[in-house]
Amino acid sequence: MRTNLFRNLKATAAFLLLSAPIAFAQDGGVSSVSELDKAYHNWYNLDAKQDKVPGVSVNRAYSELLASKQPKKKVVVAVIDSGTDINHEELKGKIWVNKNEIAGNGIDDDNNGYTDDVHGWGFLGNAAGENIEYETYEYVRLLRKYAPKYKNVTSTQGLSEQEQKEYNTYLTTRKNFEKELDERLKTKANLDGFGEVLNYCEAVIGKHLGKNTYTVNELKAISTSDAEVNKAKNWLLQKYSQGFTPESFRAYKAHIDKYVNYHLNLEFNPRTIVADNPEDITDNKYGNSDVVGPRADHGTPVAGVIAGIRGNGVGVDGIAENVEIMVLRAVPSGDERDKDIALAIRYAVDNGAHIINMSFGKDFSPQKNFVDEAVKYAESKNVLMVHAAGNDGKNIDGADNFPTKQLLDGTRASTWLEVGATSKNLDKTFVGEFSNYGVQNVDLFAPGVDLVLLAPDNKYDKMDGTSFASPVVSGVAALVWSYYPELTAAELKDVLLQSSVKYPKLKVYYPTEDPKNKKTTKFSTLSASGGVVNAYEALKLAEQVAQKKSL
Structure with missing residues (x-):
């Protein structure tokens, strides 16, 4: 996915009359969130009515619905991404640990096919510790x-x-x-x-x-x-x-x-580092236990949205408390390989993940069958999959955007959520100008514009992208599931969709970065649910569904 990590360069590019990407994490971030505009701190956790900010009502959910309750299940969220800084101070105690594996002994202790996979696996490297950082499209x-x-x-x-x-x-x-x-x-x-x-x-x-x-x-x-x-x-x-x-x-x-x-270099082929056949799904003995890798700048903010320590006064408040992040490194700078994604999904399922967050995407999928089979496998094992809709400002009902819940056999994955991005402005600019949309293929929206997030090395930065709207949904899903584990993945998906907050009268600009092509539409027409995920409403509806199931 052409992720939005460089938005603050638009002013730089403007004077050159260039078209810049949407959001760059400039200079690796800052050491304290106090150096970033306070107006954007944790706004995705706020409530439209109480705080006058159209977040997803996480703080309200904790204070009004969960204050006297205890979670019933630790939820594991697999983050398939570029790599994650597992040592970030805001992720302490939130990284999944494979208790059946002994770190650093060079032995596959649990016989799962992956040696020393204590926190997950890196599908972009080899046993010698070499890793792919850049890839072609x-x-x-x-x-x-x-x-x-x-x-x-x-x-x-x-x-x-x-x-x-x-x-x-x-x-x-x-x-x-x-x-x-x-x-x-x-x-x-x-x-x-x-x-x-x-x-x-x-x-x-x-x-x-x-x-x-x-x-x-x-x-x-x-x-x-x-x-x-x-x-x-x-x-x-x-x-x-x-x-x-x-x-x-x-x-x-x-x-x-x-x-x-x-x-865009036809001569560049870093896959020799992995030394596999990327078109053979059975050639799967590759990778290493390095889950940080050479570019943790994307997976780290994703993980922080889901699981960043709440209320410690340091900076970013994640959404779910009783959660662990399983780190799967499969997304280079460039386009990911279908085989890596398929194997990462299967690893997540086989090693206990309940939710898989996928903040990546591309326009071509030559081995889509690999990914489809893995998606169907996750679906059969009651795993919820959450995917970022993409940052091309296009209607993906009529354009390719992989991976997708639409499978080659004509079916659609029943435990898949596709997520677009919103801003904190409840006006015509509510939908991110970059966000993909589609009444058929995008399920709902979540905050993804001007978010203050984690950056590697205990730093922070302001970022945009459906890449970060997706983990908002994953975080809300993990929060709900930790209190209502009796829900199936399909039921949890329906709860999130049905409880999403609607703005039926709100007119917004169609996503586009072309200032000459600003047309409006009703927000409700841009996704299947017509709404924004909401933790408070989802927990209330989950309570009702759980009570009915217990009768």
């Missing part, structure tokens, strides 16, 4: 696979039915590749040119001041007759006035370089 892999056979083919005449499908896939992937590579190369060229000017101006000012670092006020205070210095000063001040910072620019430039060097 799936359509780049498909283009690389089919180009040798079809690059000189001009028609489907003489091709078998299977070859026609492959040829059409080749044409689609080539078109996508050429379009995106062209866009990224143009952006890179603009950034490279701008960077040269920036470096020159910084060097001029640094030489004049006799130091490499300086404040904007020091820059403004420069008084000189030197034309070169004045030109550099005025250029920098103009950019600063437009929201530019050198740090955000360089972070965005590094982000674009990743596209060119890794995601």
Whole structure:
């Protein structure tokens, strides 16, 4: 999934007339939440009526419904993601431990096929401890696979039915590749040119001041007759006035370089590290016990939404208290492999997960059958699956977005929830401008805009994305299930949908980042339930359902 980790770079990109991603976790976060806008602290836990903020009423649920109750079950939520900082101070005591495995002894003590899997498993590495950080996009892999056979083919005449499908896939992937590579190369060229000017101006000012670092006020205070210095000063001040910072620019430039060097590089193939056949699901003896990996910047905030320690006065309050996070590292920077996701789902199910959070996605799924079989397996074992709808601002009723609850055999997974993202503004901007939607394929919405979340190394950052709306739903599901374990996964799903808070009169902008294409619709038309998940209402309805079951 093209996750939204760089939203605060939009101001930087704006002056270059570039299209930036939506939310970058700049500079790895900050050491204290006090450094971030207090208006966004824990707003997803708030209540629309009591707090005048359209969160999911978690605080109200604890104070009014759960104060005199004790949870009945510890709920395990598997987070299939990029890796998670299991040592973050806000996740202490919240990381799942495989009690049947002895850490570091090099033996598969519980005979589950995974050696030293104390907190989960990493499907992006090898036994030597080497890990994949970057990957290409799936359509780049498909283009690389089919180009040798079809690059000189001009028609489907003489091709078998299977070859026609492959040829059409080749044409689609080539078109996508050429379009995106062209866009990224143009952006890179603009950034490279701008960077040269920036470096020159910084060097001029640094030489004049006799130091490499300086404040904007020091820059403004420069008084000189030197034309070169004045030109550099005025250029920098103009950019600063437009929201530019050198740090955000360089972070965005590094982000674009990743596209060119890794995601869209036909010659790049990091899978040699794993040394498996990604098209063979039976070739499954790979990976390692490293659940943190080289990029825990995405799984850490996801885990924090679900399980961050509540009420410790440190920073982020997670949603569910009686919960543990099983960490499954299967999502690189780039597109995940179907096989890794399928095996991660099966690992979660076989090792006791009750809920699986999946904050990732892509446009092509060549081994969808692997994932479908794993989804059906999870469904058969009473596991709830929660998936982020994606950040493309599109209607996924008519566009591919994998993985999906729609299976190849024509059925739909009955224990799957697809989640879009909302903001704290109960107005036309209520739905995240990036959020995918669909009255058939998106089940409900949850807060996913301007969330203050955990970042690796005991840090925090403000982030956006359906990636973070999904764990809001997973957290509410875990909270409800911990008090009402008698509910089945399908019943829990229905409870969350039926109890979701509706805003029947609210008109919102269709998600799109195109400022010239702002059209409105009723919020109720963007998902199957027409609502936002709500812990308070879900717990009340769960009580009713549980009482009926006990009769």
